[in-house]
Amino acid sequence: xxxxxxxxxxxxxxxxxxxxxxxxxxxxxxxxxxxxxxxxxxxxxxxxxxxxxxxxxxxxxxxxxxxxxxxxxxxxxxxxxxxxxxxxxxxxxxxxxxxxxxxxxxxxxxxxxxxxxxxxxxxxxxxxxxxxxxxxxxxxxxxxxxxxxxxxxxxxxxxxxxxxxxxxxxxxxxxxxxxxxxxxxxxxxxxxxxxxxxxxxxxxxxxxxxxxxxxxxxxxxxxxxxxxxxxxxxxxxxxxxxxxxxxxxxxxxxxxxxxxxxxxxxxxxxxxxxxxxxxxxxxxxxxxxxxxxxxxxxxxxxxxxxxxxxxxxxxxxxxxxxxxxxxxxxxxxxxxxxxxxxxxxxxxxxxxxxxxxxxxxxxxxxxxx
Numbered sequence: 001x002x003x004x005x006x007x008x009x010x011x012x013x014x015x016x017x018x019x020x021x022x023x024x025x026x027x028x029x030x031x032x033x034x035x036x037x038x039x040x041x042x043x044x045x046x047x048x049x050x051x052x053x054x055x056x057x058x059x060x061x062x063x064x065x066x067x068x069x070x071x072x073x074x075x076x077x078x079x080x081x082x083x084x085x086x087x088x089x090x091x092x093x094x095x096x097x098x099x100x101x102x103x104x105x106x107x108x109x110x111x112x113x114x115x116x117x118x119x120x121x122x123x124x125x126x127x128x129x130x131x132x133x134x135x136x137x138x139x140x141x142x143x144x145x146x147x148x149x150x151x152x153x154x155x156x157x158x159x160x161x162x163x164x165x166x167x168x169x170x171x172x173x174x175x176x177x178x179x180x181x182x183x184x185x186x187x188x189x190x191x192x193x194x195x196x197x198x199x200x201x202x203x204x205x206x207x208x209x210x211x212x213x214x215x216x217x218x219x220x221x222x223x224x225x226x227x228x229x230x231x232x233x234x235x236x237x238x239x240x241x242x243x244x245x246x247x248x249x250x251x252x253x254x255x256x257x258x259x260x261x262x263x264x265x266x267x268x269x270x271x272x273x274x275x276x277x278x279x280x281x282x283x284x285x286x287x288x289x290x291x292x293x294x295x296x297x298x299x300x301x302x303x304x305x306x307x308x309x310x311x312x313x314x315x316x317x318x319x320x321x322x323x324x325x326x327x328x329x330x331x332x333x334x335x336x337x338x339x340x341x342x343x344x345x346x347x348x349x350x351x352x353x354x355x356x357x358x359x360x361x362x363x364x365x366x367x368x369x
Contacts, residue, residue, distance in 0.1 A: 002222045006141060006229040008236040011161045016141055016229065018222050022168035023054050023129060026102075027062030030127060033163050035098040038065045040090065042113035043104040044073040047131050050174050055104055055129070066102075067093060071112065075261045078108050078147045080156075086116050097124050100163075106132035106179075107139040107267070111157070114145030118160030128165040132175060133183025134268050136167040137190075137224035142232040142242075148261055152327045153253050159237055167221060172212055180210050181305050182268020185248075187220050189275055190227045192296055193247045196345030198223055203299050210303045243330055243349045247339040248274030254324035255312050265312050272300050276307035281361045282340045292344050309366040318359055318367040325358070 001019030017029070030039065039059055043052055048070045059066040069089050071077045090101075101124060103113035110128050117126035130140035146157025172180065187209065191199030201219075202209070208216035228245065235242035252267070252274030259265040276297045283293040297307045309316060330337040336353045363369055 002218070004222065004225050004229050006161075006165075006232060008233045011143065011236055012163075014161060014163055014165070016165040016167060016225050018136075018167045018169065018218065018225065020168065020170045022166040023051055023171065024058050026055055026129065026166060027058040027060070027064055029164065029166065030059065030100065030102070031062045031064060033125065033127070034064065034100055036096070036100075037063050038095075039067075039100040039102050040093065040095060041066055041068045041102045041104050042086065042109060042116070043068065043070055044077065044106075044109050045070045046073045047105045047109070051104060051131060051171060055102070071109065073108075074263065075108055075148065075267075078112055078154075078261075080147065080149075082112060083116060083147055086112065087120060090116065090120055095120065095124065097121050099124060101126040102129060103127070103140075103162075104129045104131065105135075106130065107135045110135055110140050111145050111154070112147065114143075114160055114162070115147060115157055118145055118158040123160070125163045126160070128162045130165070130167060131171045133172055133180055133221070134186050135183075136172075136221055137183060138186040138228070138245075140165050140167070141225055141228050142245075143236065144238075152257055152324065153261060155327070161236075167225070169214075169217060169221065172217070177210070178266070179268075180212065181303055182266045184210050184220075184303055185268040185272040185275070185300070185305055187224050188300060189245075189247050189271060190224045192275055192279070192341065192344060193244050193339070193347035194227060194345055195223075196343075198227075199299065199344050203302075206299065206303050240349075243337075244339055244347050246330065247341075247347050248272070248276075248278050250274065250325055250328050250330065250336075250338050251277045253328065254321045255309070255316065257324040258316055258320055259313055269306050270312065272305035273307055273309065273312055276300055277309075277361075277365060278339065279341055280365070281338075281358070282342070284361055284364075285340070285357065288341050288343045288346070292341070296344060309362075314366075316367045318362045318369055321362055321367055322355065322359055
C-alpha cells in the first residue's frame with residue numbers, strides 16, 4: 001500500500017491510501033476520524049449493489065453505525081434536484097456536525113456528496129472512497145466539489161477537502177472497459193502536463209494500465225495522485241498552478257455541454273479529445289513541435305481513446321463551442337484562458353488567448369462555421 005500526503009497552508013492535511021482491500025478495512029481506518037460513531041454512506045445505485053454491503057459491514061465491525069443513501073447512477077445526479085434530495089435526507093437523519101459523510105462511488109457521487117458535506121450545517125467532514133479509475137486519480141483528491149447546470153459543468157460548487165481518501169484498486173475490476181479507458185485519460189494528462197518521464201513510461205505501459213495489470217496500474221494511480229497532491233498543496237483554490245490540471249478540459253467541457261453531459265460522451269473521453277486538441281492548437285501557434293502533438297495524440301489513441309471532434313458525435317457548431325468556453329471557470333473578463341503546452345510535460349496557463357485563433361482552429365478540427 002502507498003500513503004500519499006496532501007497538505008496545504010489553508011486546509012487540514014490528509015492522506016490518500018492506494019492499495020487493495022481498503023473497503024474491507026474502511027471501518028478501522030475511519031474510526032480515528034470520528035467523534036460520533038455514525039456515518040452516512042452516499043453511493044449510486046450501481047456501486048451500492050457492488051460494494052455497499054462490504055463497506056457497511058466494515059463500519060459495523062468497527063462500531064460505527066452506517067446509513068446508506070443512494071442516488072441514480074450517471075452525470076444527471078450532479079444536479080440541484082439531487083442535491084436538494086440528499087440534503088433533505090441528511091436533515092431527516094438528524095446528522096450533526098460531528099458525524100461523517102462517506103462518498104462511495106465515482107466522480108459524480110464524490111462531487112455531489114462532497115458539495116453536500118460542504119454546505120450541510122456549514123460543513124461536515126467527509127471521506128472519499130472512489131470506485132472508478134478516473135475518480136481515484138483526479139476528482140477524489142483536492143477538494144473540488146460541484147454540481148452541473150444547463151449552462152455548464154461544475155459551475156456551482158465549493159472547495160471542501162476530505163478527511164481521508166481510500167483508493168481500493170480491487171474495485172476497478174468491476175468497471176466496464178470503457179470506464180477504465182476514461183480514467184486513463186486523466187492519468188496520461190499528468191504526464192502530458194508535467195512529467196515527461198511518466199508520459200514515456202505510459203507510452204510503454206499504457207495498455208497494461210487499462211488492462212488493470214497490477215504493477216503498471218498501481219504505479220500509474222500512485223504517480224498521478226502524487227502529482228495532484230503536490231499541485232493542490234501549493235494552490236488549493238486554483239488561483240495559479242492548479243489550473244494546469246485542467247489541460248484538455250476547456251475544449252472537453254465544451255464538447256460535453258453540447259452533448260448534454262450524458263453517456264454519449266463520457267468525461268474521460270472528452271478530456272482525451274481535449275488534450276489532443278490542446279497539443280494540436282499549441283503546435284499550430286508555434287508553442288510546441290508538431291512531433292510532440294503527434295506523439296501525444298498517438299499515446300492517447302493507443303489505448304482506444306478518441307482524439308478527434310468527429311469521434312464525439314456532433315456535428316458541432318463552432319459558435320456553440322466558443323460560447324461554452326467563454327463560460328469556463330478560468331475565463332476572466334470575457335477573455336479565454338487555456339492550458340497549452342510548450343512540449344510534453346511542459347504545460348502552462350495561457351491567458352487572453354486570441355478567440356479568432358481558437359475559432360479558426362476548431363474549424364480545422366471539424367467544427368461547423
